[in-house]
Amino acid sequence: MDTKPTHTHAVTNLCTEGARLYAAALSVGRLARAEVRPAPCLVKFGLLLPDPDDASWLRPVPPSAALAQRLHPLEREIQDRRRTSLELADAFEPFLAISAQSPAPTHAITVLEGIDRINGALDLAIAESRTEVLTVQPGGKRSEEVLSEALTRSKPLIDSGISVRTLYQHTVRHSQRTFAYVDLMAGARMEIRTLEELIERLIICDDTVAFIPVQDDQPIALELRHPGLVAYLTKVFEQLWRRAVPLDEAAPYDPARDGITGVQRAIATLLIEGHVDEAIARRLGMNVRTCRAHVAKLSAVLGSTSRAQLGYLIAQSGILDQDS
Incomplete structure (x- = not known):
């Protein structure tokens, strides 16, 4: 059974042997089929064609012809896209005129459905942050995937000098991954505190936009930009923050009374x-x-x-x- 790797690459990344043989064919006018076996890509890409007088030989296609053959569909696609863009502009032009005369919508509440759309809106809001990001992350020990996602989002903020405050639950204190994450963020403007019980997940960026989940079992979230709503959620966060305990301090677990903790x-x-x-x-x-x-x-x-x-x-x- 032949276990040799398949000879595959794009025409824009011609292999060394293919480039050498194509150049040789252009110089001498033709090559024997046996010579071309190390570079089957030349036949595949139509750079060498059978000699009409003798099929055991291959003749090179002029590079100008090979290039034109590949550029033509690209140019046609560009023309099609330009035509589509003009048609779109024409279709929306009357609505743009109406919109220009109407008050701008506030988009105070936007429903985000699907993980990709939620993450895209989060990434955009976090990237636009200028002062502080507040997050509430309920749940127990953080998985490696969740902490990796947090690191991906937090690092650019921290590198740009934006502060991050996060609330976890006391149970994360038993997670070595959480402390490893904190070590990676050492020296950054990031604070972590914990509480025994938290509200649902919450992310607030610059007192401007907040994100809350809609359902536990569905990837649906709300993006809130109403100043009153964001201010209210910020106050809720601050109340929880004042009651919470810094991660580097011992959590004040109540002693057992009558055998009940x-x-x-x-x-x-x-x-x-x-x-x-x-x-x-x-x-x-x-x-x-x-x-x-x-x-x-x-x-x-x-x-x-x-x-x-x-x-x-x-x-x-x-x-x-x-x-x-």
């Missing part, structure tokens, strides 16, 4: 609000298995034998009334 009290609060395990895990930035382990611990401490009874016992126990 601060994390378990947070879970208990969400349980009596009617949230399921998956929603609680997402809100607190942990995986579902860890969440269920905490629920089991609550059940054991309070003596519950069912989910419905657990909610009742949490409410009756007074554990949520204790000062933290």
